Amino acid sequence: MNTPLSGVGARVARYRRMTGRSQAVVAGLCGVTERYLSLIENGHRTPSSDVLVRLARELAVPVAALLSDEMPRSRTTALTADEGVVRALLGGVQGGQVLRPRVLRARVEAAWHTWQTSAARYTETEPRLSQLILDTEATTRGTTEAPDRRQALRSAADLYSLLRSYCRRAGRLDLALLVADRSRRAAEDADDVIRRAAAAWNLGHCLLSQQDGSEAAIGIARAGIAALDEAPPSIHRTAMTGALELVHVTADAQRRRWWQARARLETCVFGLADEAGEGNVMRTVFGPANTRLHALSLEVLAGEGARGLRLGSKVDVRSLPSRERQFTFLLDMARGYCQRREDPAALAHLLELERISAEDMIRNSAATDAVTVLLDRARPAGRPQAEALAQRLGLV
Incomplete structure (x- = not known):
């Protein structure tokens, strides 16, 4: 008589192949032997509930997907963004103050510094964000002199870039896309080519977080690189080009095009990283260390743990800002x-x-x-x- 687990092995094998990873890799991540996983996939062993949960977690599907032939729905992430931040972004509160551009710039820079350097960055940054959003919106609306307005728009582009990172990690991918678009519009209104490229980088990362978003991310990255032709040669232009190329690399890796991703790193990105040097242009942290970090991530995702660890041994984590x-x-x-x-x-x-x-x-x-x-x-x-x-x- 059939049981609910009668086809679980075939489903495990199917979802494992969809990830592009070998039995050895998935078995290691799930804490079982390769032989045991092979026996499960061939229907000779029935996994315990604990092993079933670990397999589902590693294969990025609900447990129910391994128990049924019905394809799983997309998983959702818990909504953990601060309520005040959400209300400020969606227009649920008022009270912004028009600031002098240099004051707004200082506050945005301080928020970014905390976000990138503090061990308690959520606790320390969240209380500032809602009022900073309101003040930024009020300043961009209430500043009319062209030079001051351009400075205010640059600060707005940078703030929404930070919020893209925050919203993405708080599980609000919808808001991450919203603020990425606001960053793009502010950069365009400021007529700032480098910030426009940074906005493309932000939007590319949002798309990489979406199911089946890798192709669109590549399109955004290529468009951002093309737009940089308007900028004169500089370290900032080189770094932003490299950062956008890394979006392309990550998209290739997500599609399990390992060799294309490796080739782009070797033939393009490492050269740009050496030319740009270690830096943090538009908070992209682009440079040789970050490029090696992406190479490490690529190999771990491909299941090549040993190769990834060899690459990781060359990274000085202290050089990452x-x-x-x-x-x-x-x-x-x-x-x-x-x-x-x-x-x-x-x-x-x-x-x-x-x-x-x-x-x-x-x-x-x-x-x-x-x-x-x-x-x-x-x-x-x-x-x-x-x-x-x-x-x-x-x-x-």
């Missing part, structure tokens, strides 16, 4: 060690992630998934640390 990028680097290193089942090294990197930003860690599903995998297969010597970390993150 953004705590967020440091976090991403260490997370990819932890995932690479998880793939190779080098759990002590993976745990060490996860503990460093917690030190850099516990707030980011609890909001990042890849980080919490890695902690769960380590906890599930922890040996007695490493279990106390893994359990303590899981408890601090509210996972147990």
